[in-house]
Amino acid sequence: MTRMESTTNAQQVVRLWLANALALVGEHEEELGRLDAAAGDGDHGTTMVRGLRAANAAVTDAKGSAGELLAQAGAAFSDAAGGASGALVGMWITTIGQRLGDGPYDLPALLEAVQAGTNRVARLGKAQPGDKTVLDALTPFLAALEAQAAAGASLGDGWRAALPAAEQGAAATREMVARRGRSAKLGERSLGHADPGAVSMCYLLRAAADAFDRAGDE
C-alpha cells in the first residue's frame, strides 16, 4: 500500500498491528524468557505478552484517530507490563501515536514519528546504540527506513525493506556487553546472548509490516 488513505483504514492497521504483535511475541514468549534469563530475571516474554494483551484490550472499543489509539495502547502497555521495558516500549508506542495524531499516515510521517519515539526511549533509558538495548534494533531500522523514504518507497514496501536492518542489529547485540539496565550489572554474563528487548522489538516491527500488507489487501 502507498499510504493509509482513509482514517478507518489507519485505525484498522493499528488494531491489526497490535493483534499481530501479540500473536508473534506470544509464539516467541519462551525464547524471549530464555534470552532474558541470561542476564536478567527471565520474564521478558511474559512481560511483553502481558503488555500487548492490555494494549489490544485498550483499542478494541476505543474511539479516536489511529494516533489516539496508539497513544492509548502505549499507556495500557506500560501499565500492564511494568518494569523498565514496559515503561520504555509503552512510551515508544505512545510517542509515535502522539506524533502521528490525525495523520497523514504515510512513510515520511511514520519515519518522523518512530524517530521521535526512539529518541524519547534513548533519553529516558539514558542509552546509546551499542549499549545492548532496544536501540540496537531501532537505530539501524530507522537508518534503513530513512533511505527507503528518500527513495520514495511506499509505506508497506519501505517498512518491510527496512526490517532486515533491525534484525541484523538485534543479532549483533550477541557480541555486546550490556551497559544499561539491570543486566549492565551482570557485565560479561550478557555476552553471547542477544538482548531480549532488541529481539522483541523486531517482532513488533515485523508485526507492523504484516499489518500494512493486510490492510493494503483489503
Next chain:
Amino acid sequence: MTRLYNDPADFREELIEGFVAAYGRLVQRVPNASGVMVRAPQPDKVAVIIGGGSGHYPAFCGYVGPGLATAAVMGNIFSAPSAEQVYRVTKAVAGAAGVLYSYGNYSGDVLNFDMAQMRCEDEGMDVRTVLVTDDVASAPRGQEEERRGIAGDFYVFKLAGASAARGDNLDEVERLALKTNARTRSFGVAFAGCTLPGQRAPLFTVDAGQMELGLGVHGEPGISTGEMRPAREVADLLLDTLLADVPEGAGSRVAVMLNGLGSTKYEELFVLYKDVHRRLLAEGLELHDPIVNEMVTSLDMAGCSLSLLWLDDELAPLLDAPCTTPAYTIG
C-alpha cells in the same frame, strides 16, 4: 522453589489481596492500584511512598503503617511497578505537605518512579526522591550514587517515616533520608539462588560448596566467588568489607542489621551474629539495637547481608521512634 501459587500471572494480585486480608487492621488496599496504604493517611504530614518489585517481603508492603511508610507501590515479582501505579498510589495519599519517594536504586524503578514524579509535579505536587544505595559490592568508593539498594532500604524508610510522622516538613524529611542513606552500608553473601513462581529452574545458581560475595538480590554479580567457610570467617569477611568502607564523619555508634535473604534460617543467623557482635565491640563501637531478622529478602534465596547505619544524635531518635507495621513494630 516457589511452590504455593495458582496462575503465576496472578501472583502479585493474590499476594496483595491476602496481605490486606491478614493485616487489614493496619493497612488497606489503595483503590484501583497495586499498592497498600495506611488506614488513615494524614494530609498535613509528608507522605513517604516506598516500593519496587515484589519478592522481597517484608519489603515493601510490610513496612507500611503509622510511624513508617505511608504507602507501598508493588510491582510484579522482581519487576518495577509501572509509572501509572506509582501515580495512582501517590494521588491516593498525597496531601499539602508533599511526598517523598524512597526505593532501591534499580533502573526500572527509577524510570517508573521518575515518570510518575514528573506527572505529579506537572499537577503541582511537591515530590522528592531519595534513592537507597547501600550495597558496597555494586560500585566502588567514590561512586556511591551508582550503588544498588538492598537491606539498607529498611533504615532509610524507617528514619524518613519517623521524620514525617513527627511532622517535619518535606525539606527536612528529604534531608534526613539522604543523610541516613549516606551513612548506611551493606554487604551480602549468597549460597543459593531463588526460583520465581512458575519457573522450574532457579534464576541463578551458586555452585555447591561455594559462596558468592556481594551477589545482588536478583542475581546481579558481586565481588568474587569463594569456598564456603565457617560462620566466624563469614562474619569477618562481611565486617572486613564494611569496616573498609566507613562513611565520612561516621562516629562510633552503629545500628547493625543481619538480614536473612529468604531460606537461611534464623538459627544460622544467630550463630553468625555472635561473631559479628563480638567483633564490632572489639572494634570499640557502640551497638544500637541490633536486628537479626528477615528484613529485605529475595524469594527463597539462601544467604544473608549485614548492614551498618552509622548513627549520630540526630538519627538515633528517629530509629527509636515508635512505629506499627505488619513487619516491624516499636513502642
